[in-house]
Each structure stands twice: as C-alpha cells, then as structure tokens.
Amino acid sequence: MCLHKKISCFYYRDRNSKDSTCDLILESERKQFPVHKNIMMLVSKYFKKMFNIEMKEKYEGIVKMLQIPHQRLANLIEFIYSGRIKITEENLTDILDDAEYTELEALKEICKTVMLRLVSTDNCLKLRAYAQRYNLDEVFVKTNQEITTSFAAVVQHDDFVQLDVDDLSAVIKLRNKTCEEAVFTGIVKWVNHNPLQREELFVNLLSQIDFNLMSPEFLAQISTEKLNFQRDGANSVKVGNKVYVTGGWNDESGRSCEMLNLEKPTKWNVLPNMMEFRSYFGSCFIADHIYVTGGRSQHCDDLSSCEKFNIYNNKWMRVNSMWHARAKHGTVVCRNSLYCIGGYDGRKILSSCEQYNVWSGVWNEIAPLNQARKGLACVVLDGNIYAIGGQGYRGQFLSTVERFNPAIGRWVYVASLKHARYYSSACVIRNKIFVFGGFDGEDLTSVEVYKPTSNVWTIAFEMENPIDGATVVAI
Structure with a gap:
C-alpha cells in the first residue's frame, strides 16, 4: 500500500492550515517545518525510537536535523504527507541517504524501483556501489548482470x-x-x-x-608496438600512463621524441624534437619535466649539455650543462635531486658523478664511484642509487655493483651480478631490481633479479631473444 494512503487527508490539510495541530518542529539550516509527532512516529523508525526512549528530543518541541539540508528535508516531509517526491539519477544518492538516516523504508523501496529502471552500461558501476551501501539486493543483481553483458x-x-x-x-x-x-x-x-x-x-x-583466450593479434600488439623510428642508444621514461622515448642513433631519430599512451597502446605519437641530436644519453623525470643529460652528438662528440621537456606544454628548453661531458652514463632521480653517474667523456671512462638541483639549476660533484664504468645500468631503490655492471677503464666487462646513499655520501660495493654485463637494462619492480640482457663478449638473454634484503642476485629467467643497449620501463 502506498505510504500516503495510510495518512489521513486531515493531517495533510491540517499541516498547511493556520489552525494546525502540529506539535513538533523539524529544523535544518535555520529553516523550521511544523509536523505531527504521531505521523513521524508512524512512518519512520528513526522518530519512533526517538520518542519512545529517553532522548532529549522526547521532551523538546524542536528536533534539529543537522544531517539533512533544509530543501531535502522539505522534500522528505512532502513525501511523508503526500507520497510524492521527484527522484532522478542526479538526486538519487541524496534521497537514499536521507531515507536511510530517517529509516523510511517506503522511500527506500521507491528508490529501489527507480534504480532498477535506470540501470545501464553507463551507470551500472555507480549504481552497484549504491546497492551495496544500502543493501538493495535486487539492484545489486541487476547491475552485476549489466556488467557481465x-x-x-x-x-x-x-x-x-x-x-x-x-x-x-x-x-x-x-x-x-x-x-x-x-x-x-x-x-x-x-x-x-x-x-x-x-x-x-x-x-x-x-x-x-x-x-x-586472447587473440594472437592482440598479444602481438601489446608486446611489440613499434616506434615510428628505429633507435640505437635511445632512452625512455614513464610518466603516469605514458611512456616517452627520446633520441637514439639514427639520422632521423637523433632529436625526435615519441609518446605511447598505455591506455590506448596502438600508436606512438610524435612529439617536438629535442634541441640537440643525442644518443647514449641519460634521461629521467622530475618536477613535471623530462630531463635529458649529455650523450653523443651526430659527429661523435660527447656532450655536457642538458635540456628538459615540459610534459604539459610539449616544449623543450635548455638547462645548465654538467661539469663533465659524459655519454653511456646513468641518470636517475633520488630524493628530489637528479644524479648523473659515470660514463665516458670521449677520452676516458669516468668514475665521477654529479648532482643537479632542479630548483636552483646548480650542478655539484659528489663522491666518485669506486670503479670507473661506462655502459652501466642505474636504478633507485629505497632511497639508494645502484650502479650496475658496465665496462671498466681497462676494457673489461664488469659484474660489480655499487650503491650510493645520498645521506651518507659514499659508494659501497654490494653483491656482484652472476654475469658481467655491459650496456644492460634495468628497472625496479615490487622492491626488486631486474637487470635484462647486456653484453659480455656476446649478447645475453638472461635476466637477473636482486633482493636488497638478502643482498643476493639470482637468475630470474631467460628471454627469447638477446638484447643489449635497450631501454626499459616498468609498467
């Protein structure tokens, strides 16, 4: 039976007459609404409990409804007396909140009927959440059916x-x-x-x-999405749901920049070119900019110059150069500073390292590596910088690994790799360092993983194809 049919027409007319017998005031946001206490108790468990147990409202003539804005309270009272209320998808959650708070089961039932009618692909997740919150089982079942379909x-x-x-x-x-x-x-x-x-x-x-159950075409697409340019000595960074790839040794690609949106990984988008040709350089992301450091020019000169790319306006601009030219070095962000590690300056393999303050634009030299190295892999884990493998000053391929804690300011050796690796690729996944491929006289297929808690490297798996000089990001 509809709620308004339970209420005498007398009370509805009486409430709006100047000789009203209303004996209770509901107040919200300094707006007052006269009502009949017995009607409130009849239709709402909330008011029935209020006036049947020892609550202060039992003895007062005014009940303050602080949780319900005055216009919503007016609509609620109109429903109680007349059975009329306008429910839309936009005000549905407010009405449900008010019905739940005042324990108006008849209003919740009407909301349920409206929700069952509204369920669609566009709103089924939102309505499913409402159904869970308000224990509306029929709506929950219907939204689940829509999701499946x-x-x-x-x-x-x-x-x-x-x-x-x-x-x-x-x-x-x-x-x-x-x-x-x-x-x-x-x-x-x-x-x-x-x-x-x-x-x-x-x-x-x-x-x-x-x-x-995936098609071969889809698997191929997500695993081998192609760049617009072939690249050797390129670099990449991941920013949110986008991967940026810059530079690399190719007449067309040495200054170019591309971006892949991982939400729609079907095409690499071409972005504005860097200001200089660069290969074998470093890159990282900090303070809304992609920084590229050093590298090698198209004339095989090793560079000290640096530039940065604003990901919001898609513009490149120069920043201060490093103290030393360096290529095949590591570039990372650690504790809000940019670091360039080791590399090659065109004459010798470097142990020197530099720190850049992106706010002041100043480069400073920091403690050198224990072992000069180029073609190293470089990552940050738990606030520490790791310099992994590479090639030493005598031309030997390195398996040694060093760690730098900026708070202490010196490099220390940690466990060595299982295999020496020059120009390998590395990233951090779930608090572990993964190192892919590289070169030790031949291209490698093995992948090693490092757990800092145990200070141990292990072989994780073998790749189908050997790689060296690749650029990787963790997604």
Whole structure:
C-alpha cells in the first residue's frame, strides 16, 4: 500500500492550515517545518525510537536535523504527507541517504524501483556501489548482470578507475570469458590512474586473466608496438600512463621524441624534437619535466649539455650543462635531486658523478664511484642509487655493483651480478631490481633479479631473444 494512503487527508490539510495541530518542529539550516509527532512516529523508525526512549528530543518541541539540508528535508516531509517526491539519477544518492538516516523504508523501496529502471552500461558501476551501501539486493543483481553483458564497454567509463582493488577484482570476476582483452586493457587503465599506489597490485590482477583466450593479434600488439623510428642508444621514461622515448642513433631519430599512451597502446605519437641530436644519453623525470643529460652528438662528440621537456606544454628548453661531458652514463632521480653517474667523456671512462638541483639549476660533484664504468645500468631503490655492471677503464666487462646513499655520501660495493654485463637494462619492480640482457663478449638473454634484503642476485629467467643497449620501463 502506498505510504500516503495510510495518512489521513486531515493531517495533510491540517499541516498547511493556520489552525494546525502540529506539535513538533523539524529544523535544518535555520529553516523550521511544523509536523505531527504521531505521523513521524508512524512512518519512520528513526522518530519512533526517538520518542519512545529517553532522548532529549522526547521532551523538546524542536528536533534539529543537522544531517539533512533544509530543501531535502522539505522534500522528505512532502513525501511523508503526500507520497510524492521527484527522484532522478542526479538526486538519487541524496534521497537514499536521507531515507536511510530517517529509516523510511517506503522511500527506500521507491528508490529501489527507480534504480532498477535506470540501470545501464553507463551507470551500472555507480549504481552497484549504491546497492551495496544500502543493501538493495535486487539492484545489486541487476547491475552485476549489466556488467557481465557489457563488460568491454563498462571498463571504458571513468567510474571503473575509481574502484578500490576489492571491487575491481569482484567486477573482473563478473565478465564472461570472451572479454579477456577488455580485462587486460581495463587493468592497465586502472593501475595507471594511480601508479604509485597501484603498481604493486598489477601482477596479482593479471593473474586473473586467461591469456590463452586472447587473440594472437592482440598479444602481438601489446608486446611489440613499434616506434615510428628505429633507435640505437635511445632512452625512455614513464610518466603516469605514458611512456616517452627520446633520441637514439639514427639520422632521423637523433632529436625526435615519441609518446605511447598505455591506455590506448596502438600508436606512438610524435612529439617536438629535442634541441640537440643525442644518443647514449641519460634521461629521467622530475618536477613535471623530462630531463635529458649529455650523450653523443651526430659527429661523435660527447656532450655536457642538458635540456628538459615540459610534459604539459610539449616544449623543450635548455638547462645548465654538467661539469663533465659524459655519454653511456646513468641518470636517475633520488630524493628530489637528479644524479648523473659515470660514463665516458670521449677520452676516458669516468668514475665521477654529479648532482643537479632542479630548483636552483646548480650542478655539484659528489663522491666518485669506486670503479670507473661506462655502459652501466642505474636504478633507485629505497632511497639508494645502484650502479650496475658496465665496462671498466681497462676494457673489461664488469659484474660489480655499487650503491650510493645520498645521506651518507659514499659508494659501497654490494653483491656482484652472476654475469658481467655491459650496456644492460634495468628497472625496479615490487622492491626488486631486474637487470635484462647486456653484453659480455656476446649478447645475453638472461635476466637477473636482486633482493636488497638478502643482498643476493639470482637468475630470474631467460628471454627469447638477446638484447643489449635497450631501454626499459616498468609498467
């Protein structure tokens, strides 16, 4: 039976007459609304409990409804007396909040009916969250059905990246097995929405995917998306959900810059060229800019010059040069400073290292490496800089690894690699250092992993093809 049919027409007319018998005031934001206490108790468990137990409101003529804005309270009272209320997708959550707070079960029931009618691909994630919050089982079932039916479209909506990891896993389980490619795309999009907090969840989320159900074309696309230019001695950085690749030894690519959006990994986008040709240089991201340091010119001169790229206006500008020309060096960001490690200056292999303050624009020399090295891999883990492998001043390939703590200001040796590696590639994944390939007289396929807690390197796996001089980022 509709709620308003339970209420005598007398009370509805009486409330609006100048001789009203209303005996209670509901107040919100200094607006007062006269009502009948017995009507409030009849329709709302909230008011029934208020006036049946020892609460101060039981003896006062005014109840302050601090949680409900005055216009919403007016609409709520109108519903209680007449059964009329306008519910839209925009005000639905407010009305549900008010119905839940005042324990108006009849209003919740009407909201449920409206929600069942509104469920669509565009809003099913949002309405699913409402259904969970307000225990609306029928709505929850219907939103789940919509997700299953339209999974590929659902993951494209902004609500998808706002899910917490538990809801994300629950939603992923609702898809049918023809949607694995959409699941992969959705997971990448979700992780890249907040990479600092979500990167470590990536592997576990991918374990929910059956890669056997993906098409060979899709697998090829996500694993071998091609650059616009061939590059040797290029460098790359990952910023949010985008990968930037710059420079490299090629007549066309030495100044060029490209960007791949990981949410739509179908095309590398060409960006403005660097100011100078560079190969075998360093790069990193800090303070909204991609910095490139040193490298080798098209005339085989080793460079001390540096420049930076603003990722918001897509413009390059020069910054102060390093103290020393260097190529095949390491460039990293650690504790809000930029560091350039080792390398080659055109005459000798370097042990020198420099620190750059991006705020003052000043370079300073820091403690040198224990062992001069070029073609090293360089990463930062737990606030420490690691200089990995490379080639020594006698031309020998190195397996040694050094670690620099900026707070202490000196380099110390840690465990050596299993294999000497010149011009290998490295990145950090889940608090471990991974080193890929390299050269020790021949190109290597092995990948080593380092755990700082145990100070041990182990062989993680073998790659299908050997690589050296590649640039890698962790996604």
